[in-house]
Amino acid sequence: MNLFESITSALDCALKRDPSACVFGEDVGFGGVFRCTVGLQEKYGADRVFNTPLSEQGIAGFAIGLAVAGATPIAEMQFADYIFPAFDQIVNEAAKFRYRSGNLFDCGKLTIRAPCGAVGHGALYHSQSPEAYFAHTPGLKVVIPRGPFNAKGLLTACINDPNPCIFFEPKILYRSAIEEVPVGDYSLPLSQAEVLVEGSDITLVGWGTQVHVLREVVKLAQEKLKVNCELIDLRTILPWDEETIAKSVAKTGRLLIAHEAPLTGGFGAEIAASIQVSLITRAYY
Numbered sequence: 001m002n003l004f005e006s007i008t009s010a011l012d013c014a015l016k017r018d019p020s021a022c023v024f025g026e027d028v029g030f031g032g033v034f035r036c037t038v039g040l041q042e043k044y045g046a047d048r049v050f051n052t053p054l055s056e057q058g059i060a061g062f063a064i065g066l067a068v069a070g071a072t073p074i075a076e077m078q079f080a081d082y083i084f085p086a087f088d089q090i091v092n093e094a095a096k097f098r099y100r101s102g103n104l105f106d107c108g109k110l111t112i113r114a115p116c117g118a119v120g121h122g123a124l125y126h127s128q129s130p131e132a133y134f135a136h137t138p139g140l141k142v143v144i145p146r147g148p149f150n151a152k153g154l155l156t157a158c159i160n161d162p163n164p165c166i167f168f169e170p171k172i173l174y175r176s177a178i179e180e181v182p183v184g185d186y187s188l189p190l191s192q193a194e195v196l197v198e199g200s201d202i203t204l205v206g207w208g209t210q211v212h213v214l215r216e217v218v219k220l221a222q223e224k225l226k227v228n229c230e231l232i233d234l235r236t237i238l239p240w241d242e243e244t245i246a247k248s249v250a251k252t253g254r255l256l257i258a259h260e261a262p263l264t265g266g267f268g269a270e271i272a273a274s275i276q277v278s279l280i281t282r283a284y285y
């Protein structure tokens with residue numbers, strides 16, 4: 001499967017497994033802009049897979065209401081760049097619902113999907129990577145896959161998770177990333193980074209599209225500089241797997257982080273600061 005086909009497969013499995021699951025968003029009824037929902041409305045009906053008005057705030061608010069009522073909403077924002085009108089609903093309602101109600105109520109079965117990242121065109125309104133905004137928010141989980149196998153397993157984990165999750169899909173990988181993917185239902189653990197290449201000289205950390213860039217870096221560094229790199233895919237941005245990265249950097253002594261988002265306030269800064277503190281703590285204690 002390519003990446004968008006693996007997303008379709010994950011949604012198909014979720015709709016089959018959970019009769020309360022619903023998939024909705026702008027144009028998803030006929031497959032969506034990136035074709036991630038092709039055939040699902042025909043298979044499960046227009047009451048479970050349906051189009052919404054062009055209102056991201058409305059999509060998020062409706063999804064929160066469905067989740068509070070006990071259903072499993074899977075909402076699509078057509079582009080991550082347009083998730084910002086729904087920012088208040090996601091950050092002030094979805095993320096805080098359980099806490100402010102004293103754990104009496106929650107909207108934990110909520111998943112929001114959104115295509116993100118650059119594709120070489122699309123300019124400022126179709127190329128953003130906004131994961132750092134949401135990483136500031138307790139109560140959310142933020143996930144970004146690197147390829148089809150991870151995408152299906154991690155999206156399934158988000159749908160099953162008892163917390164609201166945001167699932168960002170690097171749109172440039174929809175057709176360019178192709179892997180063997182099980183057709184059956186499976187999930188991968190959230191908040192667990194994956195060591196893709198073991199090394200001894202430097203740790204490289206990325207997520208989404210940047211993992212593929214870093215794979216090339218690993219190869220070039222070995223061939224041209226005889227530098228042995230360890231490559232880690234973070235996979236979950238929040239809560240992130242600090243232990244795996246700290247353990248790697250304790251071994252290599254060096255860390256390089258690559259992401260597409262803005263440098264200032266990007267999530268790479270959080271990783272850099274946290275790992276430095278972690279290593280200092282390890283050195284003293």
